Amino acid sequence: xxxxxxxxxxxxEFNELARIDNLVNHDSIDHPDDDKRDxxxxxxxxxxxxxxxxxxxxxxxxxxxxxxxxxxxxxxFFTMNIDPKFNVEESRLLLYNAMLTEIDKFDCNKIYTNxxxxxxxxxxxxxxxxxxxxxxxxxxxxxxxxxxxDLKKYKPLLNQLKLAGINFYDSKEEMxxxxxxxEKLEELTWTYHQDFPxxxxxxxxxxxxxxxxxxxxxxxxxxxxTEIVAVKDGRYIGSTDLEVxxxxxxxxAWTNGLGVLKDFRRKGIATALKIKxxxxxxxxxxxxxxxxxxxxxxxxxINVSLGFEPVPFSLEYMKKI
Numbered sequence: 124x125x126x127x128x129x130x131x132x133x134x135x136e137f138n139e140l141a142r143i144d145n146l147v148n149h150d151s152i153d154h155p156d157d158d159k160r161d162x163x164x165x166x167x168x169x170x171x172x173x174x175x176x177x178x179x180x181x182x183x184x185x186x187x188x189x190x191x192x193x194x195x196x197x198x199x200f201f202t203m204n205i206d207p208k209f210n211v212e213e214s215r216l217l218l219y220n221a222m223l224t225e226i227d228k229f230d231c232n233k234i235y236t237n238x239x240x241x242x243x244x245x246x247x248x249x250x251x252x253x254x255x256x257x258x259x260x261x262x263x264x265x266x267x268x269x270x271x272x273d274l275k276k277y278k279p280l281l282n283q284l285k286l287a288g289i290n291f292y293d294s295k296e297e298m299x300x301x302x303x304x305x306e307k308l309e310e311l312t313w314t315y316h317q318d319f320p321x322x323x324x325x326x327x328x329x330x331x332x333x334x335x336x337x338x339x340x341x342x343x344x345x346x347x348x349t350e351i352v353a354v355k356d357g358r359y360i361g362s363t364d365l366e367v368x369x370x371x372x373x374x375x376a377w378t379n380g381l382g383v384l385k386d387f388r389r390k391g392i393a394t395a396l397k398i399k400x401x402x403x404x405x406x407x408x409x410x411x412x413x414x415x416x417x418x419x420x421x422x423x424x425i426n427v428s429l430g431f432e433p434v435p436f437s438l439e440y441m442k443k444i
Contacts, residue, residue, distance in 0.1 A: 125183075125214055127221045130173045132162070139182040140173070147204045149241045150266075150413075150434060154371040164341055166334050169196065170229055174221050176205065176214055183209040186218040190229050194326040198233045199226040203247055215250045223444070233324055234442050239264075241435040248438070256440040259322035261418045265431035269401045269412055272430055277398045280391045289360070289392065291399045294350035295343050308352065309335050311359040315382030320417040322439055342366065348376040349403035351396050353383070360387045363396045367409060376404050378414035381422070394425050 130136060137155040144153045165171050169190040176184030184205035191198035201222060205214055226234070236251065238244035281291075298304050309332055317327045330338070342350075346366040353361035361383035365376040383392045404412070414431065416422045 125217055126177045127217055128175045128177055140185050143185055143206055144204050146206050147243050149243045152371040156370055157368055176218050178209055184214055184218055186222050188222050192328040197231055199231045200235045210246050237437050237439045239435045239437050251440045256442040258438055259441045260439040262415050262437045263418050263423050264415045264434045264436050265426045266434050267412050267431040270410055281395055284395055289353055289355045292352050294352050295347055305336055307359045311362055349400050351399045353392050360384045361392045361396055363400050375411045376409045
């Protein structure tokens with residue numbers, strides 16, 4: 124018999140959740156220590172929790188959910204993962220309905236989730252459609268073996284930008300002692316993140332600086348692949364940052380973000396940021412980069428030109444309640 128239990132933050136639960144997630148993941152490996160670190164770093168000013176599904180005292184499923192920040196405070200974002208052996212209508216409904224009860228506590232009126240165009244997610248995708256979720260956005264997903272990129276090809280671009288006074292620095296290794304570095308970096312990323320396409324009904328919101336700094340420090344201490352910042356006349360004008368999960372996939376880097384201020388776009392800076400990041404990652408033994416962008420974002424053209432290849436896209440779904 125299936126049973127829903129609330130999350131109690133035990134080591135056993137973190138281990139079990141990683142096990143379940145890895146039964147579903149099609150291209151990544153989760154480690155319980157990474158989930159644990161992320162959990163204890165969470166912003167406790169809004170709701171974020173998970174519910175576990177058990178069958179005869181064995182964890183077989185989980186639904187992760189969180190409340191949106193500020194303008195999104197009545198919106199819930201969730202992910203549902205179930206052991207394929209137990210992924211039946213009953214288990215999906217139990218997790219979903221249990222979540223609905225919990226998010227009603229913050230008067231939720233919209234719920235969002237995403238799945239991938241991969242067979243591992245077909246049953247959940249069917250569940251979403253049958254429960255009146257609407258497809259609201261498609262995100263291109265790409266991978267690249269960075270050892271195959273001809274970096275010499277991009278030296279003229281880098282030289283051209285240097286002559287124009289645009290230089291590139293590693294945030295952790297070269298900029299930590301620069302005046303107001305973290306404040307400038309946070310301002311830069313917040314500015315260009317507002318231009319990233321997101322579904323209608325969701326607003327871009329800014330993480331409070333204290334929380335953003337805590338996340339940044341954790342990134343630098345535990346997951347740092349690299350973070351490259353483009354600077355002109357002392358002004359931060361573009362950046363990219365990539366995480367590496369050293370306990371599970373030390374060969375792979377995941378792109379958190381990449382952007383350039385509007386006044387400096389179409390000059391090759393985004394391409395240069397990628398090249399400088401790739402150079403750093405190769406030095407660290409990383410061989411693969413994963414990245415994504417909304418399907419109409421022109422950034423995908425840069426990825427294709429560098430040799431990135433498509434993998435299953437992600438699909439975002441929304442439902443008003």
